[in-house]
Amino acid sequence: MGGTSSKLPKDLLSEYQELTFLTKQEILLAHKIFSELQGGENGPYSSRVSMQKILTLPELKANPFRKRLCHVFSTSDMKDGSLNFEDFLDLLSAFSDTATLEIKSHYAFRIFDFDDDGTLDARDLEKLVNCLTGETDDTRLTAEEMRQLISNILEESDIDKDGTVNLSEFQHVISRSPDFVSSFKIVL
C-alpha cells in the first residue's frame, strides 16, 4: 500500500515470460496481486508470503485443494507452504491455458499425493475422494462405497497391479480424460 508500488523490471519480465506459460499481461497482473499481498506483511521486502495470506485470494479461498497447492508449489526450506513470487508464478503457470498436459498431470499427481511419498495409495485416494465430495453426512460416501470405489479406481488405473498408482500410470489414465486439461485451470 502506498508509495512503493514496485514495477517489474523489463529483464525480469522477459525472463518470466520465457520460463513460464504465462503471457505478459498475466505476469503483470500476478505481480500486482502479489505486491498487494506482500504489502501487509511485516516488512515490505520480505519476499515470501505466508500461506494464510495466499489463501485469502478469491481464486483459492474456496478451492478444496488450497493447502496442498501451497505445499506443492512452495520452495521454502521451512516447509510451511509460504510462496515467493516465483513460486506463485509457477502455480499460475501450471494452471494456465497453454500449459502442457505433462505439466498439469505432474502437478495434479503431486497435489493428490497427500502423504508426499511419490505414489497414490489407498489412503491418498480416500482423502482425495473425501476432499471432493463434501463434508456433510448425506454426501459422504459410506465405508463400503469407499472401499468399492477405491477398488474400481485401482482396477482402472493400476497397470502393474502393485496396489498403488504411480506417476506414469496416473499420467496414462489422465491422458484418456479429455476434460482434464480444460478443467485444471485457475485464472486470476
Added chain:
Amino acid sequence: ELTKDILVIPGKSELVSDLVNLSAGARFQAIRSLPMSFNERKTVRLTSFIIIHLCNISDNDTFYLNLNLYLSQQEQSELSRQHLIIWQDTLKEIGGRFGTSVLSYFLFLKWLLQFNLFSFIINFCFITIPQIVHAPNISSTTGFRGLELLTGVGYFNQTVLFYGGYNGEVIVSKPAYNMQLAYFFTIAAYLKDLVFFLLLLSMSRSFQKNFVLETGPVSGGAWRLLCSWDFSVVNEKAIQYNKNNLAIQLKESLSERLQEKNKMSLSDRIKHLSLHLLAWLLSLGLAIGSGAGIYFLGTDPELAFSFSHNPNNLRAEASTLLLPVVVSLINLIVPLLYSLISKIESYSNPRAKIYISIIRNVILKMSILGILCFYWLNFVPNSISCWESFVGQSVYRLLIIDFIFCLLGIFFGEFLRNVIGTMCIQSLGVPEFDIARNVLDLIYAQTLAWIGIYFSPLLPVMQVLKLFIIFYLKKISLSLNCQPPKHIGRAAQIQTVFIAILFFPSFVGVLSMVAYTVWSLEPSNQCGPFQGLKTPFHTIFNWTASIQNFPESNWVWWIFENILRSELFYYLISLIVLVITYFLWQITQGRKQLIKTLREQIVNVSAEIIRTTL
C-alpha cells in the same frame, strides 16, 4: 554464483544435452514444460545457453538478439490469438460460477458469431458493394411500413437484401467485373472451401483429442469424474454444489457397476426393450407428423400465395407469418414432449440418455428443415415469378420469428420457471441450464442462415445481430435464474458431438441443397443475376467458352473440360480415398492389439520383479 549453480547440474546433464539439440522455439517450450521449480528451470536454461554459445563462437550481442527476436515473435502470436477479445471478462465470470460445460455453450456462440461476421464481410465486399455502386436504381413500389421488419417483403423486396436485388450484368470498369461470376464464385467459395475445411479441421482435431482409443479395462468412469473437477470455479456456493453433484454421480456410477454385475431377467429385458421401441415410435411419429403438417400448411394455395397475388393487402402480408410461427411452436413444444417420453424409459447409462435425446431432437429439426427445402425447391419455382427472393424472404421470416420465440423462451422458460420453482411449487426447484437444447437451437438457426445465404446474401448480418443480443440475454438470465447442470464431466466429448452434428446433417445438407439449386433449377426470368440462363451453373460454361479464345488461358478450359467434368476423375478419387481409409483402419486395429499385449507384459514384468525381490 554462476559456477555454484552450474555445479548443481550434474544429475541433469542428459536433460541439458537433449535441450541443446532443439531449435530455439522448441527449446523454450521444453524448458517451460519441465516439472521443476522456477530456479531449477532458470539454471537449466542458463546452462543450455552457455553450452550452445560455447559451441558456436558468437558474441553476446547475437545471444540477446535471438532472445529478443523470439520474445517479440511470442508477443505477436499472442496478439493474433486475441482476435475478438470482446467478452473476455464475462466469459471468465461465467466459467467461474457455472463451470466449463456451460462456458462451452457461450464459446460456441462466440465462434458462430465470428463465423457469421466473416461471411458477412466477404459477401458485402464482393457482391453487395459492386451492386450498390454500379448497378442502376431499382426503385421500390411501396413505401416503408413497420411490418417489413418481420416479413421482409414490400420495401425490402427489391433491395440488395435479397437475390432479386442483384443484377447479372458485367460492370464496365477496369477490369470488367462480371456480377454473375462474382455471385456464383463468392457463394461457392464461401460454402465449399472455407466452411468445409474449417469445420472438417476443427471436427477432426477435437475428435482426435476427445475420443481416444478406448482400450484396457472398461473404465467405470471413476477417474474421469475425479479428474474433471473444475478448478476454475471460484464461487463458494458453486463449489459446494459441485461437490454434492460429484458425490451423487460417484454413488450413481457405483450402483451402475453393481447393477451390471446382476444380470437382468429375460422378462425385464423384454419390457425395457419394448418401452424403448414405443418411445422411438412415438418420437418418429411426432417428427413425421410435424413435417407433414408443415408441408400441408405450406402448400395450401390460399395461404401461400395470397400475398404474392395481392402485394398491397396487409392481412395477406401478415398471413405469411403463419408458417414461421407454426414452425417455431413445433420446435418449442415437441422437444418438451420428447423429454416427457424419455421419462417412461429407463436407461442403464445417463450418457446414453443425453445422446439419445440429442439424436431425437436432431431428427426433428432436420426433418422440418428437409420438408421446407423440399417445398421451396420443388413447389415454389413453378408458381411464383421471382421465386428466389420469395425463398430468401421465407428464410428471413423464419429466422426473425425464431429469434422472437427465443426471447420469449428466455422469459417464460427461465424467468417465470424460476419464479414458480422458488415461490409457488418448491419441489420444482431452480431450472437447470440445458446446454444440449440451447446448442441445438443455435445449430438450427445457423443451418437456416446457411440455407438462406444463396437467396439472401446479407443474411449473416442478421445472424450477427441476433447472436449478439442472445449472448447478453442468456448471460443475464443465467445469473438470475439458472443453476449449473447436474451432470458434469464429458463436456469435451459432447462438444465434439455438437461440432459433428453441425457438420454432417447440417452443413452437408445445406451444401447438397445449394448444389441442386445451382445445378438443375432454372433461375427466374425477371430478377436476379442469373436471368435468362438455363441453370446458374451455365455461367461457368459461358465463361470457359469465352476464355477458350485466349490461348494463354487454354489450360483452364482444358482442366475444366477434361478433369472437373469427367466422371472418371471422381471415381478414381473416391477409390483412392476408400483404399486409404481401409489401410488406416487396419493400422488402428493393429495398434489396439499392440496395446493389449503391452499391458499384459507390464503386469508380468512387475509380478516378476516382486517375485525376485522376495
